[in-house]
Amino acid sequence: MIRVATEADWATVPEIHRTAFGNHGDDVAVLVGELHASEWYEPELSFVAEDEGRSVGHVMNTWCWLEGGSPRVLQLSPLGVLPAFQRRGHGAALVRASLDAVSALGEALLLVEGDPRYYSRFGFAPAAELGLLAPPEILYDWAFQVNVLDPNADLPKGRVVYSPPFVANARSARARARARGG
Numbered sequence: 001m002i003r004v005a006t007e008a009d010w011a012t013v014p015e016i017h018r019t020a021f022g023n024h025g026d027d028v029a030v031l032v033g034e035l036h037a038s039e040w041y042e043p044e045l046s047f048v049a050e051d052e053g054r055s056v057g058h059v060m061n062t063w064c065w066l067e068g069g070s071p072r073v074l075q076l077s078p079l080g081v082l083p084a085f086q087r088r089g090h091g092a093a094l095v096r097a098s099l100d101a102v103s104a105l106g107e108a109l110l111l112v113e114g115d116p117r118y119y120s121r122f123g124f125a126p127a128a129e130l131g132l133l134a135p136p137e138i139l140y141d142w143a144f145q146v147n148v149l150d151p152n153a154d155l156p157k158g159r160v161v162y163s164p165p166f167v168a169n170a171r172s173a174r175a176r177a178r179a180r181g182g
C-alpha cells in the first residue's frame with residue numbers, strides 16, 4: 001500500500017533510507033532530514049510503502065531549478081526500500097505514485113539521478129538528450145534522467161541546479177569515490 005507520508009512518519013523515514021542504502025545510508029538519512037526541513041520539500045510528494053503493517057519504503061520528490069533561477073523542476077530522490085522487503089514491487093509502486101502525483105500537479109517532467117537499468121522501465125531516459133544537463137556535482141552524468149509527463153509541453157533546457165542538501169550529498173559521494181580510488 002502506498003500513501004502520502006505524514007509528519008509522524010518522519011520518526012522512521014530516515015531509518016528506512018539508512019538501512020536501504022547500506023554503506024552510505026548515514027549520508028542519505030541526513031539528506032532526507034535536510035530536505036524535509038527545507039523550502040524545497042513538497043509534503044504531498046513524499047510517499048511511504050506499507051507492508052505487513054509497517055513502513056518499509058519511502059520516496060520523496062523535491063524542487064531543484066535551472067541555472068538562472070527558474071523554472072523550478074521536480075526530482076525524484078531518494079528512493080529506498082528495506083532490504084527484507086525488496087523485490088515485492090514496493091519500489092515500482094513508489095515511483096509510479098510519484099509520476100502520477102507530479103503529473104497531477106501539472107508538471108511537465110520529473111528528474112531522477114539513479115541507475116538507468118532500474119529507472120528506464122518507468123520511462124526515464126537520459127536527460128542530456130533533451131537538453132537538461134546534469135548538475136556539476138553529480139558523479140556520473142549518465143545517471144541523470146528525465147521522465148517527460150506532458151509530451152506537448154515546451155520543455156525547459158539548461159543546466160540543472162541542485163538544492164543545497166543534494167549538493168552536499170553529491171560532494172560527499174564524490175569524496176567517497178575518490179577515497180576508493182574511483
Ligand SMILES: CC(C)(COP(=O)(O)OP(=O)(O)OC[C@H]1O[C@@H](n2cnc3c(N)ncnc32)[C@H](O)[C@@H]1OP(=O)(O)O)[C@@H](O)C(=O)NCCC(=O)NCCS
Pocket residue numbers: 020021077078079080081082085086087088089090091092093113114115117118
Ligand atoms: C532500488 C530499490 C528502491 C528497488 O526497490 P524494490 O522494492 O526492490 O523494487 P521492485 O520490487 O519494484 O523492483 C525490483 C526489481 O528491480 C531490480 N533492481 C533493483 N535495483 C536495481 C538496479 N540498480 N538496477 C537494475 N535493476 C534493479 C531488482 O533486481 C528487481 O528485479 P526483478 O523484478 O527482475 O527481480 C531498492 O532495491 C533499494 O532500496 N535499493 C537501495 C537504495 C537505492 O539504490 N535506491 C535507488 C537509487 S535512488
